[in-house]
Amino acid sequence: MKLKKNKQKIKIYISWVVVVLYLAMIFYFSSQDGTKSHKVSSELLQYLKFLVVLIPERIQRYLSGTYRNMEFILRKAAHFTEYFILSFVFYRAMVISEVRVKKSMIVTLVFCFLYAVSDEVHQVFVPGRAFAVGDIIIDTLGAALGIIVIYFKNLISGNIQYKKRH
Numbered sequence: 001m002k003l004k005k006n007k008q009k010i011k012i013y014i015s016w017v018v019v020v021l022y023l024a025m026i027f028y029f030s031s032q033d034g035t036k037s038h039k040v041s042s043e044l045l046q047y048l049k050f051l052v053v054l055i056p057e058r059i060q061r062y063l064s065g066t067y068r069n070m071e072f073i074l075r076k077a078a079h080f081t082e083y084f085i086l087s088f089v090f091y092r093a094m095v096i097s098e099v100r101v102k103k104s105m106i107v108t109l110v111f112c113f114l115y116a117v118s119d120e121v122h123q124v125f126v127p128g129r130a131f132a133v134g135d136i137i138i139d140t141l142g143a144a145l146g147i148i149v150i151y152f153k154n155l156i157s158g159n160i161q162y163k164k165r166h
Helices: 002-031 034-054 057-064 067-096 101-124 133-157
Strands: none
Touching: 002 067, 002 101, 067 101, 067 133, 101 133
8 A cells, every 4th residue: 555655645746846847948948049049949940941852842832922921920939838748747737636537727827827928038138039928828728628628528538427408
């Protein structure tokens, strides 16, 4: 019995360490000054160019006029994706910590929103970066999609009961 309890404590500890490490990664990327952040995005775009051969020619023609906006799109997709992943990591830590499923989903979404706000406030103090309400919205939408995926997974697996109204 004690061994099982210790294993559960270790699982809880590890899941929260993963959350903290993930938050630190987000903080690290937000700490990069505007020049370095732009350079990282530009270099990533260069690596992604090889994927162009997979895109139909009609779409390539359309995108050729918007290439200068591709870095902007890439950066916003990165925001969305990192908070989508954050919602899974944080939710898992909540559930492993034995917080009820529905409460875990709500707390996860609120936490992701608040961390997105704090991330933007942090960027005010980073040279070449600024507070962007749009990024908070994109981050929160990424987290919300994560919660929606979690909700439907839980609904399908029976962790959440759908209540019919009579």
